[in-house]
Amino acid sequence: MRLRKCAMKRDEIIASGGAHCDAGFILGILGISFAVLGAISDAMNTILILEPTSWLLLAVVTCLIALASFIAWALAVLLDAMEVKGEKQSSD
Numbered sequence: 001m002r003l004r005k006c007a008m009k010r011d012e013i014i015a016s017g018g019a020h021c022d023a024g025f026i027l028g029i030l031g032i033s034f035a036v037l038g039a040i041s042d043a044m045n046t047i048l049i050l051e052p053t054s055w056l057l058l059a060v061v062t063c064l065i066a067l068a069s070f071i072a073w074a075l076a077v078l079l080d081a082m083e084v085k086g087e088k089q090s091s092d
Helices: 010-015 017-044 052-091
Strands: none
Touching: 010 017, 010 052, 017 052
């Protein structure tokens, strides 16, 4: 039985950079929304679907996933810049 290949090629990483940036932005906004819902729930002393602590934990997890998406985007930008720099040096 052969395991699935986990590594991506450089071109695949660069191509998926925009999607990672968009996902990070959306997840970041979602995390901030969860934090605001938790703060409102705590200030009103009521339960809005979840306890305020659960909203906070959900916000933290969502923002950590957004951070991972932004790191993947930064990797794509770095690899693209290294590729362009290498092409520029080889043409000089």
